[in-house]
Ligand code: HEC
């Protein structure tokens with residue numbers, strides 16, 4: 001059952017403080033949060049997760065609702081180690097980072113544990129398992145960009161690929177070595193990706209596409225994949241544990257709850273689009289309303305209202321400001337279209353997609369992704385008979401072939417499943433490879449990519465809008 005938040009205003013939730021004692025002034029200190037849940041949650045620890053938890057993030061507070069009420073983690077399978085390397089799901093999906101994990105948090109953790117936390121496990125918490133694990137440099141992609149290694153057997157079982165892969169650059173050594181890579185005894189491709197939010201998943205289930213390449217189409221299949229790939233588990237997750245994990249994923253709702261300038265975002269008076277409470281109770285937006293926001297700002301020139309007006313304008317830019325969406329693969333509306341951000345981020349409550357979840361907007365391939373020297377670079381050469389990639393043709397240079405690793409199709413190279421846009425200030429950097437270090441970099445990418453020619457004010461309005469979702 002959905003539980004009502006008893007304390008309407010965040011400031012008052014904050015006043016409950018770190019323990020049971022009411023404190024007048026909250027010092028965030030190393031706790032970095034106001035509720036009962038820890039800022040770094042270690043797998044297997046017995047902690048209380050209150051039905052709502054609040055954490056400081058880069059522009060305000062993040063708010064998490066667990067609609068099933070308080071939870072004590074001790075035996076809960078999302079929170080305890082499941083496989084063989086001491087990691088729980090919680091290890092890489094931290095509450096304080098909006099159920100993802102950031103480089104900032106990982107760097108802190110590296111210092112606190114001299115690199116011995118389970119999150120740094122050789123298997124995917126290092127650039128390649130055969131590197132010296134005590135050396136910080138061997139974990140650089142995780143520590144600098146929050147990227148975990150994803151290893152995919154190549155060719156994928158049951159698939160005859162339409163293309164050949166060559167390794168042009170291998171900065172991690174994991175694509176051309178003796179033990180890992182295309183010429184190893186069991187050939188595989190390694191790519192590096194950000195953890196996606198393990199929250200608000202009810203809204204993502206309609207698309208049947210989890211992870212960047214949609215190798216999992218259900219939450220159950222995704223958890224099983226995580227158990228094998230990230231937790232080095234043997235066999236399968238038990239039926240009981242699976243049920244608890246998936247139930248948990250469907251009952252937690254995460255969004256921004258408070259903005260340092262704009263004030264409270266998540267009380268009952270907040271616009272229906274905003275706040276985890278609205279998200280949790282599936283606030284009924286009138287159909288066709290897209291992701292626009294109105295009537296949030298009052299009439300005075302208080303900084304709070306100035307900010308809210310900017311957010312409102314940003315929501316209009318997001319939904320209504322058109323640009324030519326060209327050179328984009330797997331776009332459901334066809335090859336070229338005059339569109340807006342909502343042409344792709346159409347789902348009203350999370351900004352994810354409900355259909356055709358993966359597409360290639362250029363974040364992982366040249367030229368649009370830019371030359372990311374810390375990542376592997378693959379040359380993809382497609383068969384002459386294969387349907388070519390719609391705008392890159394038959395020779396493609398990419399850091400991550402994305403969906404094509406699963407389908408083996410030339411036209412799918414670089415297509416990635418889009419993410420939801422919630423809780424962004426808690427989980428930079430953005431895009432699958434963490435290539436945009438902040439929200440401004442995301443907006444600048446689109447401005448370049450689709451020649452939107454946003455004015456400076458439109459860019460700032462968009463950034464403000466994204467920062468309150
Ligand atoms: C070692 C870190 C790590 C652990 C442990 C981990 N994950 Fe993840 N998770 C990731 C990464 C990285 C991705 C993105 C993978 C990709 O895109 O290929 C991800 C993606 C996901 C997604 C996809 C969300 C979406 O929008 O597509 C879900 C759901 C998820 N994880 C849940 C879980 C669960 C449940 C567990 C425990 C059984 C778990 N994760 C354990 C790192 C981890």
Ligand code: HEC
Nearest residue numbers: 328340341344359361363416417418419430431432442446
């Ligand atoms: C043509 C489809 C398309 C359009 C138009 C589009 N997006 Fe995206 N968006 C995507 C895809 C696909 C991804 C995932 C890319 C990746 O993971 O590398 C994404 C990712 C993002 C992310 C990163 C989310 C994360 O968790 O890392 C943000 C933020 C974002 N888009 C905002 C916007 C804004 C703002 C606009 C309008 C200026 C916009 N998008 C227009 C398809 C689109």
